[in-house]
Amino acid sequence: MKLVSPGEAAANTNDIPAEAGEEFVRIGEMAKKYGVTLRTLRFYEDKGLLNPHRDGSTRLYTRRDKARLKLILLGRKVGFSLRDVKQMMDLYDPTGTNTKQLRLALDKSEKQLARLQKQRALIDDAIGELSNSMSIVRQMLSERTAAPQASAAG
Amino acid sequence: MKLVSPGEAAANTNDIPAEAGEEFVRIGEMAKKYGVTLRTLRFYEDKGLLNPHRDGSTRLYTRRDKARLKLILLGRKVGFSLRDVKQMMDLYDPTGTNTKQLRLALDKSEKQLARLQKQRALIDDAIGELSNSMSIVRQMLSERTAAPQASAAG
DNA sequence: CGCACCTTTTACGTTTACGTCAATTCTATA
DNA sequence: TATAGAATTGACGTAAACGTAAAAGGTGCG
Numbered sequence: 001m002k003l004v005s006p007g008e009a010a011a012n013t014n015d016i017p018a019e020a021g022e023e024f025v026r027i028g029e030m031a032k033k034y035g036v037t038l039r040t041l042r043f044y045e046d047k048g049l050l051n052p053h054r055d056g057s058t059r060l061y062t063r064r065d066k067a068r069l070k071l072i073l074l075g076r077k078v079g080f081s082l083r084d085v086k087q088m089m090d091l092y093d094p095t096g097t098n099t100k101q102l103r104l105a106l107d108k109s110e111k112q113l114a115r116l117q118k119q120r121a122l123i124d125d126a127i128g129e130l131s132n133s134m135s136i137v138r139q140m141l142s143e144r145t146a147a148p149q150a151s152a153a154g
Numbered sequence: 155m156k157l158v159s160p161g162e163a164a165a166n167t168n169d170i171p172a173e174a175g176e177e178f179v180r181i182g183e184m185a186k187k188y189g190v191t192l193r194t195l196r197f198y199e200d201k202g203l204l205n206p207h208r209d210g211s212t213r214l215y216t217r218r219d220k221a222r223l224k225l226i227l228l229g230r231k232v233g234f235s236l237r238d239v240k241q242m243m244d245l246y247d248p249t250g251t252n253t254k255q256l257r258l259a260l261d262k263s264e265k266q267l268a269r270l271q272k273q274r275a276l277i278d279d280a281i282g283e284l285s286n287s288m289s290i291v292r293q294m295l296s297e298r299t300a301a302p303q304a305s306a307a308g
Numbered sequence: 309c310g311c312a313c314c315t316t317t318t319a320c321g322t323t324t325a326c327g328t329c330a331a332t333t334c335t336a337t338a
Numbered sequence: 339t340a341t342a343g344a345a346t347t348g349a350c351g352t353a354a355a356c357g358t359a360a361a362a363g364g365t366g367c368g
Contacts (some may be wrong), residue, residue, distance in 0.1 A: 028344065043326060057346055078284040082325075097298050102291050109288045116281050123274045127267065130232040134263045137256050144251050182314065197356060211316055235354075
């Protein structure tokens, strides 16, 4: 079975559904396109986040899978766990208004935003403490290099 | 053997060295005083970060241990791994100027500071993206409650 | 004496998101 | 056809910092 021969992913017709411009890509290409590893894509599938088609045992990703992956990556970026992402995605219903999904997403987002802000506060705090300690250490070091001792140490 | 009977840790003489005002406390009190669990103290010891005396099998912490614990907690707060903390502590030599220790600490601190700043940048970024997504979702929701249809993830 | 409470050691469990083989199969190409 | 390059499933490994039993020993007190 022939697909998009690796390296020339443009202007071709597959023997898969020729109905629409259904671009099928295999896992390698998918991984490169989104900067993830094969392992990651399989892992996401294992966790129910992706559901690529199959040609025998070979995974075939469509642009729906790409859209989903984009969402996953966005979710990861903003700090959601994959579980959260899955929960939100699982609520998607192509035939409805997805109000529930959106509400859940918003709810989770608010909480996540709070977490992020708290984290930032912690980090700022840590930066402060660390800077403090550093200046103290520098002070101690300068005292050492300026005082009595004729040191030869490193 | 009698120590500081739990609950009254003041004005007492132990049958341990009565030479100096060596305050020995057991693990429970130590844990309470610093807001950590017993498990944590044992874990730190197991990792070579603490080295309390022993009365038989019972751990006895002195104020040196307290000082070390404070450092550990500070290290943790600013984001050092316990391994880092140990590395720095291991260089401590009560008979020298500890220049090497201070240099190492400063070096590690600089790197850690950089990491923290990078993290903060990532978090700021995440906050931005998340806020963005949230306003989009809000928009979609308001459209749903007012108009026919639209579509989200898939 | 006996209970309650503190302490001990040992050691497996937890969490998250994959990494890293390993053994095998499929496919494309020279 | 031989060989290199993808892909597959399976399954153990990793990192960090403890959590959580389990089983048992010490101790002051009423």
